[in-house]
Amino acid sequence: MSISDDSLLLKNQVCFPLYAASRILIQAYREPLEELGLTYPQYLVMLILWEKDGLTVSQIGEKLFLDSGTLTPVLKRLEANNFIKRNRSDKDERKVEIELTYPGKSLQAKATPIPEKIHSLLNQWEEGELSLFKIQVNKLIETLKH
Amino acid sequence: MSISDDSLLLKNQVCFPLYAASRILIQAYREPLEELGLTYPQYLVMLILWEKDGLTVSQIGEKLFLDSGTLTPVLKRLEANNFIKRNRSDKDERKVEIELTYPGKSLQAKATPIPEKIHSLLNQWEEGELSLFKIQVNKLIETLKH
DNA sequence: CTAAATTTAATTGTTTACAATTTAAAGCCG
DNA sequence: CGGCTTTAAATTGTAAACAATTAAATTTAG
Numbered sequence: 001m002s003i004s005d006d007s008l009l010l011k012n013q014v015c016f017p018l019y020a021a022s023r024i025l026i027q028a029y030r031e032p033l034e035e036l037g038l039t040y041p042q043y044l045v046m047l048i049l050w051e052k053d054g055l056t057v058s059q060i061g062e063k064l065f066l067d068s069g070t071l072t073p074v075l076k077r078l079e080a081n082n083f084i085k086r087n088r089s090d091k092d093e094r095k096v097e098i099e100l101t102y103p104g105k106s107l108q109a110k111a112t113p114i115p116e117k118i119h120s121l122l123n124q125w126e127e128g129e130l131s132l133f134k135i136q137v138n139k140l141i142e143t144l145k146h
Numbered sequence: 147m148s149i150s151d152d153s154l155l156l157k158n159q160v161c162f163p164l165y166a167a168s169r170i171l172i173q174a175y176r177e178p179l180e181e182l183g184l185t186y187p188q189y190l191v192m193l194i195l196w197e198k199d200g201l202t203v204s205q206i207g208e209k210l211f212l213d214s215g216t217l218t219p220v221l222k223r224l225e226a227n228n229f230i231k232r233n234r235s236d237k238d239e240r241k242v243e244i245e246l247t248y249p250g251k252s253l254q255a256k257a258t259p260i261p262e263k264i265h266s267l268l269n270q271w272e273e274g275e276l277s278l279f280k281i282q283v284n285k286l287i288e289t290l291k292h
Numbered sequence: 293c294t295a296a297a298t299t300t301a302a303t304t305g306t307t308t309a310c311a312a313t314t315t316a317a318a319g320c321c322g
Numbered sequence: 323c324g325g326c327t328t329t330a331a332a333t334t335g336t337a338a339a340c341a342a343t344t345a346a347a348t349t350t351a352g
Contacts, residue, residue, distance in 0.1 A: 007261035008254070010193050010209065014276070015171045015264065017283040019186075020211050022164040023339075024290045029161065030341090040165075041308065047156050057331060063156065065166050068331045070309050077307080094317045094330040108154070115153035118161065124289060130160070133282050137163040140279075143270060144170045169309075176311095187338065203301060214301045216339050223337080240300040240347045 028121055032114050036107055037081055041066075041074050043111070046083065049100050050108045056095045065145070083107060174267055178260050182253055183227055187212075187220050189257070192229065195246050196254045202241045211291070229253060 010016050026040045033043050041064075048055065048063055057068050057075065064071075075098060078084045083104035089095040122130060156162050172186045179189050187210075194201065194209055203214050203221065210217075221244060224230045229250035235241040268276060 007265075008193055008196060008257060010190070010197070011284075012280075013261065013264075014268070014280055014283070015168065015175065015186075016190060017280060017287060018164060018168040018171060021283050021286045021290070022161065022168045024211060024287060025161045025164060027340090028290065039307065040161075044156070044162060047154055050154060051156070058329090065170060066308095067310070069311075069333080072332055074308075092318070092330085096331065111154060115159065118159075119153075122160070122286075122289060129282075133286075134158075134160055134163060136275075136279050136282070137160070137167050138157075140167045140268075141163060141170060143268060144167070144174065173310090185337065204299090212338095213340070215303080215341075218302055220338075238300085238348070242301065 025118070028118055029114070032117055036110055038083075038107075041070075042078055042083075043114075045071075045074060045078060045098075046104065046107065046111070049084065049098060049104070050111075053100050054097050056089070056097055058095075060098065078104075171264070174264055175260070178263055182256055184229075184253075187216075188224055188229075191217075191220060191224060191244075192250065192253065192257070195230065195244060195250070196257075199246050200243050202235070202243055204241075206244065224250075 006012055029040050029043065033040060036043075038046065044064055045060060048060055057071055061067055061071050075084065075086055079086055082101055085099045085101055087097050087099065089097050125133075152158055175186050175189065179186060182189075184192065190210055191206060194206055203217055207213055207217050221230065221232055225232055228247055231245045231247055233243050233245065235243050271279075
Protein backbone atom coordinates (compact mmCIF):
# COMPACT_ATOMS: atom_id res chain seq x y z
CA MET A 1 0.00 0.00 0.00
CA SER A 2 1.25 3.43 -0.83
CA ILE A 3 -0.46 4.93 2.18
CA SER A 4 0.47 3.24 5.44
CA ASP A 5 -2.88 2.84 7.16
CA ASP A 6 -4.29 -0.60 7.76
CA SER A 7 -7.70 0.81 8.56
CA LEU A 8 -8.39 1.01 4.83
CA LEU A 9 -7.99 -2.77 4.55
CA LEU A 10 -11.26 -4.57 3.99
CA LYS A 11 -10.56 -7.22 6.59
CA ASN A 12 -10.03 -4.66 9.35
CA GLN A 13 -13.40 -3.03 8.99
CA VAL A 14 -16.61 -3.82 10.84
CA CYS A 15 -19.06 -2.69 8.23
CA PHE A 16 -17.99 -4.85 5.31
CA PRO A 17 -18.21 -8.16 7.19
CA LEU A 18 -21.63 -7.16 8.49
CA TYR A 19 -22.77 -6.24 5.01
CA ALA A 20 -21.42 -9.47 3.52
CA ALA A 21 -22.73 -11.67 6.32
CA SER A 22 -26.22 -10.23 6.13
CA ARG A 23 -26.39 -10.73 2.38
CA ILE A 24 -25.08 -14.28 2.57
CA LEU A 25 -27.50 -15.15 5.35
CA ILE A 26 -30.42 -13.60 3.50
CA GLN A 27 -29.45 -15.80 0.55
CA ALA A 28 -29.97 -18.81 2.77
CA TYR A 29 -33.59 -17.76 3.28
CA ARG A 30 -34.22 -17.54 -0.44
CA GLU A 31 -35.11 -21.13 -1.20
CA PRO A 32 -37.40 -21.80 1.77
CA LEU A 33 -39.09 -18.42 1.33
CA GLU A 34 -39.60 -19.01 -2.36
CA GLU A 35 -41.88 -21.91 -1.45
CA LEU A 36 -44.04 -19.45 0.49
CA GLY A 37 -43.93 -16.89 -2.29
CA LEU A 38 -42.06 -14.34 -0.16
CA THR A 39 -38.85 -12.36 -0.43
CA TYR A 40 -36.82 -11.70 2.71
CA PRO A 41 -38.09 -8.14 3.29
CA GLN A 42 -41.64 -9.36 2.67
CA TYR A 43 -41.04 -12.14 5.20
CA LEU A 44 -39.93 -9.57 7.78
CA VAL A 45 -43.17 -7.67 7.30
CA MET A 46 -45.14 -10.89 7.72
CA LEU A 47 -43.22 -11.76 10.92
CA ILE A 48 -44.22 -8.41 12.37
CA LEU A 49 -47.86 -8.80 11.39
CA TRP A 50 -48.05 -12.35 12.72
CA GLU A 51 -46.89 -10.91 16.00
CA LYS A 52 -49.30 -7.97 15.92
CA ASP A 53 -51.81 -7.40 13.17
CA GLY A 54 -53.18 -4.05 12.03
CA LEU A 55 -50.06 -1.91 12.37
CA THR A 56 -49.59 1.19 10.27
CA VAL A 57 -46.90 1.62 7.62
CA SER A 58 -44.74 3.74 9.89
CA GLN A 59 -45.10 1.38 12.85
CA ILE A 60 -43.78 -1.42 10.65
CA GLY A 61 -41.10 0.95 9.40
CA GLU A 62 -39.89 1.68 12.92
CA LYS A 63 -39.40 -1.97 13.63
CA LEU A 64 -37.54 -2.62 10.38
CA PHE A 65 -35.71 0.72 10.14
CA LEU A 66 -37.31 1.28 6.74
CA ASP A 67 -39.28 4.27 5.48
CA SER A 68 -42.42 4.44 3.37
CA GLY A 69 -40.31 4.85 0.25
CA THR A 70 -39.14 1.28 0.71
CA LEU A 71 -42.17 -0.17 2.44
CA THR A 72 -44.94 1.06 0.18
CA PRO A 73 -43.81 -1.02 -2.82
CA VAL A 74 -43.15 -4.06 -0.61
CA LEU A 75 -46.61 -3.78 0.91
CA LYS A 76 -48.22 -3.34 -2.49
CA ARG A 77 -46.62 -6.59 -3.64
CA LEU A 78 -47.81 -8.39 -0.51
CA GLU A 79 -51.27 -7.04 -1.22
CA ALA A 80 -51.08 -8.08 -4.87
CA ASN A 81 -50.26 -11.60 -3.65
CA ASN A 82 -53.25 -11.44 -1.31
CA PHE A 83 -51.30 -11.81 1.93
CA ILE A 84 -52.33 -8.42 3.36
CA LYS A 85 -54.88 -5.63 2.93
CA ARG A 86 -53.99 -1.93 3.07
CA ASN A 87 -56.70 0.29 4.51
CA ARG A 88 -56.74 4.01 5.22
CA SER A 89 -57.52 4.51 8.88
CA ASP A 90 -60.95 5.94 9.65
CA LYS A 91 -59.70 7.92 12.62
CA ASP A 92 -56.73 9.44 10.81
CA GLU A 93 -56.84 9.35 7.08
CA ARG A 94 -53.10 9.93 6.80
CA LYS A 95 -52.42 6.50 8.18
CA VAL A 96 -52.61 3.20 6.34
CA GLU A 97 -53.29 0.14 8.43
CA ILE A 98 -51.98 -3.20 7.29
CA GLU A 99 -54.04 -6.27 8.01
CA LEU A 100 -53.41 -9.91 7.29
CA THR A 101 -55.78 -11.70 4.96
CA TYR A 102 -56.78 -15.27 5.63
CA PRO A 103 -54.05 -16.60 3.28
CA GLY A 104 -51.60 -14.27 5.00
CA LYS A 105 -52.49 -15.68 8.41
CA SER A 106 -52.34 -19.24 7.12
CA LEU A 107 -48.83 -18.69 5.83
CA GLN A 108 -47.51 -18.54 9.38
CA ALA A 109 -47.91 -22.28 9.81
CA LYS A 110 -45.83 -22.89 6.70
CA ALA A 111 -43.17 -20.51 7.95
CA THR A 112 -42.54 -22.18 11.31
CA PRO A 113 -39.85 -24.59 10.02
CA ILE A 114 -37.76 -21.78 8.53
CA PRO A 115 -35.94 -20.49 11.63
CA GLU A 116 -34.91 -24.04 12.47
CA LYS A 117 -33.56 -24.54 8.94
CA ILE A 118 -31.49 -21.39 9.18
CA HIS A 119 -30.36 -22.24 12.68
CA SER A 120 -29.14 -25.62 11.47
CA LEU A 121 -26.69 -23.85 9.16
CA LEU A 122 -25.01 -22.56 12.28
CA ASN A 123 -24.61 -25.91 13.94
CA GLN A 124 -20.88 -25.46 14.37
CA TRP A 125 -21.68 -22.57 16.70
CA GLU A 126 -22.22 -23.17 20.34
CA GLU A 127 -25.58 -22.02 21.57
CA GLY A 128 -24.08 -19.61 24.07
CA GLU A 129 -21.73 -18.17 21.51
CA LEU A 130 -24.63 -17.56 19.18
CA SER A 131 -26.79 -15.83 21.80
CA LEU A 132 -23.88 -13.64 22.80
CA PHE A 133 -23.37 -12.74 19.17
CA LYS A 134 -27.02 -11.81 18.78
CA ILE A 135 -26.74 -9.60 21.84
CA GLN A 136 -23.72 -7.88 20.36
CA VAL A 137 -25.41 -7.22 17.02
CA ASN A 138 -28.45 -5.83 18.79
CA LYS A 139 -26.21 -3.67 20.91
CA LEU A 140 -24.58 -2.36 17.75
CA ILE A 141 -27.99 -1.35 16.43
CA GLU A 142 -28.75 0.43 19.68
CA THR A 143 -25.42 2.24 19.45
CA LEU A 144 -26.05 3.45 15.95
CA LYS A 145 -29.73 3.97 15.48
CA HIS A 146 -29.98 7.54 16.73
CA MET B 147 -49.28 -15.31 18.87
CA SER B 148 -51.60 -17.99 17.67
CA ILE B 149 -48.67 -20.34 17.06
CA SER B 150 -46.47 -20.91 20.07
CA ASP B 151 -42.98 -20.60 18.63
CA ASP B 152 -40.73 -17.76 19.67
CA SER B 153 -38.36 -18.41 16.81
CA LEU B 154 -40.68 -16.44 14.54
CA LEU B 155 -40.13 -13.34 16.69
CA LEU B 156 -37.98 -10.72 15.05
CA LYS B 157 -35.87 -10.14 18.13
CA ASN B 158 -34.88 -13.79 18.39
CA GLN B 159 -33.42 -14.02 14.92
CA VAL B 160 -29.81 -13.51 13.86
CA CYS B 161 -30.42 -12.41 10.33
CA PHE B 162 -32.65 -9.42 10.92
CA PRO B 163 -30.29 -7.67 13.36
CA LEU B 164 -27.41 -8.25 10.94
CA TYR B 165 -29.43 -6.86 8.08
CA ALA B 166 -30.52 -3.83 10.08
CA ALA B 167 -27.09 -3.18 11.57
CA SER B 168 -25.36 -3.32 8.21
CA ARG B 169 -27.83 -0.90 6.67
CA ILE B 170 -27.60 1.53 9.57
CA LEU B 171 -23.81 1.39 9.54
CA ILE B 172 -23.68 1.88 5.78
CA GLN B 173 -25.84 4.97 6.33
CA ALA B 174 -23.10 6.36 8.52
CA TYR B 175 -20.70 6.18 5.59
CA ARG B 176 -23.02 8.13 3.34
CA GLU B 177 -22.06 11.68 4.25
CA PRO B 178 -18.27 11.22 4.28
CA LEU B 179 -18.40 9.17 1.10
CA GLU B 180 -20.58 11.72 -0.62
CA GLU B 181 -17.70 14.17 -0.34
CA LEU B 182 -15.58 11.73 -2.32
CA GLY B 183 -18.34 11.09 -4.83
CA LEU B 184 -18.67 7.43 -3.86
CA THR B 185 -21.46 5.14 -2.70
CA TYR B 186 -20.66 2.43 -0.17
CA PRO B 187 -20.36 -0.43 -2.71
CA GLN B 188 -18.21 1.79 -4.91
CA TYR B 189 -16.04 2.55 -1.88
CA LEU B 190 -15.57 -1.18 -1.28
CA VAL B 191 -14.33 -1.63 -4.84
CA MET B 192 -11.92 1.26 -4.38
CA LEU B 193 -10.61 -0.22 -1.10
CA ILE B 194 -9.81 -3.43 -2.94
CA LEU B 195 -8.09 -1.65 -5.82
CA TRP B 196 -6.07 0.57 -3.48
CA GLU B 197 -4.83 -2.63 -1.93
CA LYS B 198 -4.13 -4.34 -5.26
CA ASP B 199 -4.65 -2.70 -8.61
CA GLY B 200 -5.48 -4.44 -11.88
CA LEU B 201 -7.81 -7.16 -10.58
CA THR B 202 -10.47 -8.67 -12.80
CA VAL B 203 -14.20 -8.33 -12.27
CA SER B 204 -14.51 -11.81 -10.82
CA GLN B 205 -11.51 -11.35 -8.52
CA ILE B 206 -13.19 -8.28 -7.08
CA GLY B 207 -16.43 -10.22 -6.93
CA GLU B 208 -14.85 -13.00 -4.89
CA LYS B 209 -13.68 -10.56 -2.28
CA LEU B 210 -17.04 -8.79 -2.05
CA PHE B 211 -19.28 -11.84 -2.59
CA LEU B 212 -20.85 -10.09 -5.56
CA ASP B 213 -21.33 -11.31 -9.13
CA SER B 214 -20.90 -9.49 -12.42
CA GLY B 215 -24.59 -8.73 -12.50
CA THR B 216 -24.06 -6.40 -9.57
CA LEU B 217 -20.48 -5.36 -10.22
CA THR B 218 -20.66 -4.44 -13.89
CA PRO B 219 -22.99 -1.48 -13.32
CA VAL B 220 -21.02 -0.36 -10.25
CA LEU B 221 -17.78 -0.49 -12.23
CA LYS B 222 -19.34 1.37 -15.12
CA ARG B 223 -20.32 4.18 -12.78
CA LEU B 224 -16.83 4.30 -11.30
CA GLU B 225 -15.49 4.49 -14.84
CA ALA B 226 -17.98 7.21 -15.77
CA ASN B 227 -16.67 9.19 -12.79
CA ASN B 228 -13.14 8.61 -14.00
CA PHE B 229 -11.92 6.68 -10.94
CA ILE B 230 -11.14 3.47 -12.83
CA LYS B 231 -10.58 2.10 -16.35
CA ARG B 232 -12.03 -1.20 -17.58
CA ASN B 233 -9.83 -3.06 -20.08
CA ARG B 234 -10.29 -6.42 -21.74
CA SER B 235 -7.28 -8.57 -20.89
CA ASP B 236 -4.91 -9.25 -23.81
CA LYS B 237 -4.12 -12.74 -22.62
CA ASP B 238 -7.70 -13.78 -22.07
CA GLU B 239 -10.32 -11.71 -23.74
CA ARG B 240 -13.05 -13.01 -21.50
CA LYS B 241 -11.56 -11.15 -18.58
CA VAL B 242 -11.87 -7.46 -17.82
CA GLU B 243 -9.12 -5.89 -15.77
CA ILE B 244 -9.90 -2.93 -13.57
CA GLU B 245 -7.25 -0.29 -13.12
CA LEU B 246 -7.21 2.87 -11.07
CA THR B 247 -6.90 6.17 -12.89
CA TYR B 248 -4.83 8.96 -11.43
CA PRO B 249 -7.93 10.56 -9.82
CA GLY B 250 -8.85 7.14 -8.52
CA LYS B 251 -5.47 6.72 -6.88
CA SER B 252 -5.55 10.23 -5.48
CA LEU B 253 -8.86 9.55 -3.81
CA GLN B 254 -7.18 7.21 -1.35
CA ALA B 255 -5.63 10.11 0.54
CA LYS B 256 -9.04 11.70 0.98
CA ALA B 257 -10.48 8.41 2.20
CA THR B 258 -8.02 7.84 5.04
CA PRO B 259 -10.03 9.77 7.69
CA ILE B 260 -13.17 7.75 7.04
CA PRO B 261 -12.44 4.59 9.06
CA GLU B 262 -11.58 6.74 12.05
CA LYS B 263 -14.84 8.66 11.70
CA ILE B 264 -16.83 5.44 11.65
CA HIS B 265 -14.83 3.99 14.49
CA SER B 266 -15.58 7.03 16.61
CA LEU B 267 -19.28 6.20 16.40
CA LEU B 268 -18.46 3.06 18.34
CA ASN B 269 -16.64 4.79 21.16
CA GLN B 270 -18.86 3.21 23.78
CA TRP B 271 -17.40 -0.12 22.73
CA GLU B 272 -14.27 -1.42 24.31
CA GLU B 273 -11.54 -2.11 21.82
CA GLY B 274 -11.32 -5.77 22.78
CA GLU B 275 -15.06 -6.21 22.57
CA LEU B 276 -15.03 -4.72 19.10
CA SER B 277 -12.22 -6.93 17.80
CA LEU B 278 -13.94 -9.99 19.20
CA PHE B 279 -17.12 -8.93 17.47
CA LYS B 280 -15.31 -8.53 14.16
CA ILE B 281 -13.85 -12.00 14.57
CA GLN B 282 -17.31 -13.40 15.17
CA VAL B 283 -18.81 -11.73 12.11
CA ASN B 284 -15.95 -12.99 9.97
CA LYS B 285 -16.43 -16.44 11.41
CA LEU B 286 -20.10 -16.27 10.48
CA ILE B 287 -19.14 -15.48 6.90
CA GLU B 288 -16.76 -18.44 6.86
CA THR B 289 -19.53 -20.66 8.20
CA LEU B 290 -21.98 -19.60 5.54
CA LYS B 291 -20.09 -18.80 2.40
CA HIS B 292 -20.01 -22.30 0.91
C1' DC C 293 -8.07 -30.64 -34.77
C1' DT C 294 -12.94 -29.84 -33.59
C1' DA C 295 -17.26 -30.23 -31.13
C1' DA C 296 -18.79 -29.89 -26.46
C1' DA C 297 -18.17 -28.03 -22.01
C1' DT C 298 -16.57 -24.35 -19.16
C1' DT C 299 -15.47 -19.74 -17.91
C1' DT C 300 -16.12 -14.69 -17.84
C1' DA C 301 -18.76 -10.58 -18.35
C1' DA C 302 -22.63 -8.46 -19.75
C1' DT C 303 -27.60 -8.16 -20.14
C1' DT C 304 -32.46 -8.49 -18.68
C1' DG C 305 -35.97 -8.29 -15.40
C1' DT C 306 -37.55 -8.00 -10.62
C1' DT C 307 -37.11 -6.31 -6.01
C1' DT C 308 -35.11 -3.68 -2.58
C1' DA C 309 -32.95 0.77 -0.37
C1' DC C 310 -33.08 5.44 0.21
C1' DA C 311 -32.82 10.62 -0.59
C1' DA C 312 -35.77 14.17 -1.88
C1' DT C 313 -40.07 15.80 -3.00
C1' DT C 314 -45.11 15.84 -3.13
C1' DT C 315 -49.79 15.30 -1.45
C1' DA C 316 -53.15 15.20 1.82
C1' DA C 317 -54.76 15.11 6.45
C1' DA C 318 -54.42 16.57 11.26
C1' DG C 319 -52.95 19.54 14.86
C1' DC C 320 -51.87 24.18 16.47
C1' DC C 321 -52.30 29.01 17.36
C1' DG C 322 -53.54 33.54 16.86
C1' DC D 323 -62.30 30.34 11.97
C1' DG D 324 -57.97 30.27 8.83
C1' DG D 325 -53.36 30.12 7.95
C1' DC D 326 -48.93 27.50 9.61
C1' DT D 327 -46.68 23.59 10.91
C1' DT D 328 -46.33 18.81 11.44
C1' DT D 329 -47.18 14.13 10.23
C1' DA D 330 -48.01 10.00 7.15
C1' DA D 331 -47.70 7.83 3.04
C1' DA D 332 -46.81 7.92 -1.70
C1' DT D 333 -44.00 9.25 -5.60
C1' DT D 334 -39.76 10.04 -8.24
C1' DG D 335 -35.22 9.09 -9.38
C1' DT D 336 -30.86 6.68 -8.61
C1' DA D 337 -28.16 2.77 -7.21
C1' DA D 338 -27.63 -1.64 -5.65
C1' DA D 339 -28.58 -6.98 -5.35
C1' DC D 340 -29.42 -11.03 -7.62
C1' DA D 341 -31.54 -14.83 -10.54
C1' DA D 342 -31.53 -16.24 -15.09
C1' DT D 343 -30.01 -15.87 -19.57
C1' DT D 344 -26.84 -14.59 -23.30
C1' DA D 345 -22.53 -13.98 -25.82
C1' DA D 346 -17.97 -14.69 -26.56
C1' DA D 347 -13.54 -16.61 -25.57
C1' DT D 348 -11.03 -20.52 -23.79
C1' DT D 349 -10.36 -25.19 -22.42
C1' DT D 350 -11.14 -29.98 -22.70
C1' DA D 351 -12.15 -34.50 -24.84
C1' DG D 352 -12.53 -37.50 -28.22
